Amino acid sequence: EVQLLVSGGGTVQSGGSLRLSCVASGGFVAPYNVYNIGWARQAPGKEREGVAVIKGDGSAYYADSAKGRFTTSRDNDKQTVYLEMNNLRPDDTAISSCAAGLTFGHYPPGRGLRLEPGPWAYGMDSWGNGTLVTVSA
Numbered sequence: 001e002v003q004l005l006v007s008g009g010g011t012v013q014s015g016g017s018l019r020l021s022c023v024a025s026g027g028f029v030a031p032y033n034v035y036n037i038g039w040a041r042q043a044p045g046k047e048r049e050g051v052a053v054i055k056g057d058g059s060a061y062y063a064d065s066a067k068g069r070f071t072t073s074r075d076n077d078k079q080t081v082y083l084e085m086n087n088l089r090p091d092d093t094a095i096s097s098c099a100a101g102l103t104f105g106h107y108p109p110g111r112g113l114r115l116e117p118g119p120w121a122y123g124m125d126s127w128g129n130g131t132l133v134t135v136s137a
Contacts, residue, residue: 002027002035002100004128009096011134012088020083022098022128029102036101036122037081038113039072041094041133050113051096053122054081063115088135096133099124 008020020039024032038053052072054060060072069088074081081098099113103123107114112121 002126004098004100004126006096006098006128006131008083009131009133011136013136014089016088016135017084017086018088018133019085020096020098020131020133022081022083024079024081024100027126032079033076034102036104036124037072037074038099038101038122038124039081039083039096040099040113041092041096042130043091043094046094050115050122052083053113053115061115085133088133090135090137092133092135094133095130097130098128100126 002024003026005023008018010018012018034056036053036055039051040048041051042048050063051066052062052070054072054074069086071084101122101124106119107121113124114121
């Protein structure tokens with residue numbers, strides 16, 4: 001599987017910004033630029049939720065909670081994906097991670113990375129470490 005290293009978490013006040021980075025290295029079964037790279041987070045006491053996905057061609061998709069505030073981008077030469085988070089709120093406090101995969105389709109509950117309710121999800125084969133994002137009121 002692809003090795004993914006996440007960095008950039010920290011503590012900010014409400015309304016602040018953070019940028020997360022997800023660097024991929026090794027384990028590729030396809031060129032890096034065809035991988036979907038997703039971001040997910042898990043808040044205390046809650047299930048993991050998908051935040052954003054960026055496809056190999058740079059097209060980006062967001063969960064409703066991220067639309068208008070978060071932006072994901074990628075630098076294929078550096079095998080790195082970024083998540084710029086602006087106007088952070090206390091309910092954004094969570095452990096965030098990135099994931100890599102090649103598929104999109106119907107997945108059972110608890111499988112895949114979803115950006116909205118329903119069966120459609122991105123299949124993620126590799127997950128990075130988590131980084132804590134804390135937003136204080």
